[in-house]
Amino acid sequence: MVNPNNITLSASTLKALTYISYIGCGVSLFFLGVVLFMYFILWKQKSDDSTTIHQSLCSALFLLNLTFLLNEWLASYNNDGLCQFIAALMHYSLLCTFTWFGIEAFHLYLLMIKVFNTFIKHYRMKLSLAGWGIPAVPVILSRSLNKYGKYSISTEQKSVSMCWLTEPAVLYFTIGYFAVLFLFNAVIFTKVTVKVVQLRRAGAPKKSISRRELHTVLGMACLLGITWGVMFFNFGPLQEPALYAFSILNSLHGKK
Numbered sequence: 588m589v590n591p592n593n594i595t596l597s598a599s600t601l602k603a604l605t606y607i608s609y610i611g612c613g614v615s616l617f618f619l620g621v622v623l624f625m626y627f628i629l630w631k632q633k634s635d636d637s638t639t640i641h642q643s644l645c646s647a648l649f650l651l652n653l654t655f656l657l658n659e660w661l662a663s664y665n666n667d668g669l670c671q672f673i674a675a676l677m678h679y680s681l682l683c684t685f686t687w688f689g690i691e692a693f694h695l696y697l698l699m700i701k702v703f704n705t706f707i708k709h710y711r712m713k714l715s716l717a718g719w720g721i722p723a724v725p726v727i728l729s730r731s732l733n734k735y736g737k738y739s740i741s742t743e744q745k746s747v748s749m750c751w752l753t754e755p756a757v758l759y760f761t762i763g764y765f766a767v768l769f770l771f772n773a774v775i776f777t778k779v780t781v782k783v784v785q786l787r788r789a790g791a792p793k794k795s796i797s798r799r800e801l802h803t804v805l806g807m808a809c810l811l812g813i814t815w816g817v818m819f820f821n822f823g824p825l826q827e828p829a830l831y832a833f834s835i836l837n838s839l840h841g842k843k
Contacts, residue, residue: 600827601740601747604834611838612652619649639711640694643718644687644810650680652838658749662737674735674750675726682722682764688812689768690718692775695807699779725764729757765815772811780804 596604626634626642634642654677661673694714697705707713729735729752738751752758783800808814814836820829 596740596827596830600830604830605747607831607834608838609656611834612656615838616649616652616656619645619652623649636711636714637694637698640687640690640714643715644684644691647680647683647687647718651677651684654680658751659747662748662750667736670737670750671730671733671735674738674752675730677750678729678735678752678761679722679726682725682761683719685765685768685812685815686722687718688772688810688815690714692768692772692811695779695811696775699782700775725757725760729754762818765812765818769812769816773813773816776807776811776813779807 622645623642626638626645629638654673658673658677662670664670732754734752734754734757735750736753737748738753740747740749752761783804815833817829817833817836821833822829
């Protein structure tokens with residue numbers, strides 16, 4: 588899904604990656620559903636900006652996992668219209684996920700780094716328009732130009748198809764879009780991690796970072812999509828290890 592071209596894998600590798608991805612995404616989908624249900628209950632009460640952003644990221648991840656799990660099954664019907672629809676929906680949910688990763692980083696920047704003079708009028712509405720609206724633009728353009736269809740992953744014995752992008756240029760754009768957001772998120776992640784360490788040292792200079800703080804840092808890494816950076820190693824001899832790492836780390840993203 589993150590490779591600009593149709594790829595070839597060994598039968599054992601494809602089988603293992605398929606099991607990891609489907610099991611991981613299934614577990615993730617379940618926990619995301621639980622989290623969204625809890626957010627829905629809390630939504631009836633007073634919710635803050637952070638809760639709204641987390642809810643939107645969970646919604647994007649839920650849609651991404653759902654479309655991924657349904658993709659191969661729907662592709663088997665050999666219906667071009669249906670295949671293009673599910674491919675466009677998965678592409679949209681993927682771009683939304685990337686965008687909400689970036690919004691999480693921006694919000695974290697306001698909370699922990701800028702702190703003062705952070706009031707933004709209609710803040711939630713603007714974030715929602717950005718989070719759900721910006722990804723719609725390239726998807727609508729790609730759909731109007733018929734850039735969605737069958738994507739093949741081949742083994743020595745057979746080829747497995749799914750509905751995805753058929754134009755490498757659009758996939759390069761998707762990877763580039765993520766790369767820009769990933770760079771921004773990595774900078775914010777580094778700044779916030781340094782801030783956490785500095786606060787820890789200021790309060791207890793002789794103590795090392797606690798397990799709780801380590802979990803906080805790891806949680807931020809998942810929240811900002813840092814683990815998705817593994818996709819940048821998806822080439823040459825690093826391709827298979829990167830695919831395994833990507834599948835394990837990110838198919839369980841919703842459970843984290």
